Amino acid sequence: MTKKEVLDLYFLAARHNLIEIAAFIDRVERANGGEDFRMAAFRKALNELTKGEPECAKRALLSFSDLTSEPIEKSDSKSAIGAFNPSQSK
Amino acid sequence: MVSRVTDDYQKMAVSGCVAISEPSFWAGFDRCSADGFKDYFIQLTQYEPKRAAHYGIKHFCWLCINPKEAEDLQLARDVVSMIPDFINHQNVLGIGEIGFNRNTKNELKVLEMQLELAAKYQTLVLVHTPHLEDKLKGTRLTIDAIKNNGKIPPHKVIIDHCEEHTVKLALDEGYWAGLTLYPQTKCTTARAIDIIEIYGFDRIWVNGAADWGNSLPLAVPYLALEMRQRGHSEEEIDRLIFQNPYKFLSQSPNFKLI
Numbered sequence: 001m002t003k004k005e006v007l008d009l010y011f012l013a014a015r016h017n018l019i020e021i022a023a024f025i026d027r028v029e030r031a032n033g034g035e036d037f038r039m040a041a042f043r044k045a046l047n048e049l050t051k052g053e054p055e056c057a058k059r060a061l062l063s064f065s066d067l068t069s070e071p072i073e074k075s076d077s078k079s080a081i082g083a084f085n086p087s088q089s090k
Numbered sequence: 091m092v093s094r095v096t097d098d099y100q101k102m103a104v105s106g107c108v109a110i111s112e113p114s115f116w117a118g119f120d121r122c123s124a125d126g127f128k129d130y131f132i133q134l135t136q137y138e139p140k141r142a143a144h145y146g147i148k149h150f151c152w153l154c155i156n157p158k159e160a161e162d163l164q165l166a167r168d169v170v171s172m173i174p175d176f177i178n179h180q181n182v183l184g185i186g187e188i189g190f191n192r193n194t195k196n197e198l199k200v201l202e203m204q205l206e207l208a209a210k211y212q213t214l215v216l217v218h219t220p221h222l223e224d225k226l227k228g229t230r231l232t233i234d235a236i237k238n239n240g241k242i243p244p245h246k247v248i249i250d251h252c253e254e255h256t257v258k259l260a261l262d263e264g265y266w267a268g269l270t271l272y273p274q275t276k277c278t279t280a281r282a283i284d285i286i287e288i289y290g291f292d293r294i295w296v297n298g299a300a301d302w303g304n305s306l307p308l309a310v311p312y313l314a315l316e317m318r319q320r321g322h323s324e325e326e327i328d329r330l331i332f333q334n335p336y337k338f339l340s341q342s343p344n345f346k347l348i
Binding site: 001 | 158161191192193194195196197198220221222223224225226227230231253254255280281284319320321
């Protein structure tokens with residue numbers, strides 16, 4: 001596909017997703033309280049998208065990932081939550 | 091499909107689906123005993139194939155204790171010891187979906203137990219890789235466990251739910267890579283096609299999750315439509331959504347479409 005064809009097919013959906021992210025950040029910033037590790041990972045992933053380097057999706061996913069290598073003793077929850085909590089490995 | 095309504099079988103049949111491969115899965119709650127798994131395995135090997143056959147769809151399944159229930163080692167041992175009673179059933183393809191959930195030590199023990207079972211019965215293996223932040227680490231730990239087992243050739247293993255940061259790990263080691271189409275936590279149709287355009291069609295398949303969560307049984311036909319919109323040929327689409335899974339699953343003597 002040419003760049004124009006990709007944009008024709010996906011631009012509106014991507015624009016929609018971007019505005020959703022912008023509104024989400026506004027919503028978090030309007031709310032009371034401090035941010036946690038999830039938002040830190042989110043901002044790190046966002047930063048990856050503006051570097052002008054290839055593999056944006058992969059780098060964004062890595063921003064949320066647990067990069068440790070050993071199995072943990074036990075998990076305190078059944079489900080993943082979307083971003084690695086550094087305190088989990090301590 | 092055990093958690094889906096019969097209408098889904100009908101929709102899949104009219105969309106061209108000829109076969110389903112259903113992994114043993116978490117029920118959304120922890121089962122109380124091994125007997126709960128016995129009933130589940132009976133459902134997967136006896137009841138569900140009949141429900142699918144009503145719509146001309148062949149139903150195949152995988153057996154295991156899912157990593158979400160792998161913290162209780164005694165329960166896991168009891169369930170794993172029961173699997174040989176079902177392993178030779180005509181619709182069983184192998185052991186799966188096994189792997190990690192939260193990357194714990196007990197999950198590793200249960201994975202090793204079930205890899206040993208697959209090696210003993212020389213079955214195919216379907217690997218579940220964890221969700222979200224746990225996926226990369228869980229994929230690496232799983233590949234290490236398969237290598238440590240040493241008795242299962244990579245071409246008989248599919249590492250499922252791959253994403254952009256894990257697909258190369260699976261392919262580079264000679265495994266098959268699965269891309270699971272699922273809202274929010276796994277892969278969208280657009281991203282799955284991106285991955286295929288980057289990594290090619292060899293040893294990759296796509297699958298649509300159809301479980302008790304917010305999933306879409308028709309995800310694969312939707313992906314085919316999007317591939318056409320992106321200019322892929324009918325031959326490429328057929329290779330991805332039919333020939334590739336056919337090639338992998340045909341390594342099981344139980345996989346017969348006719």
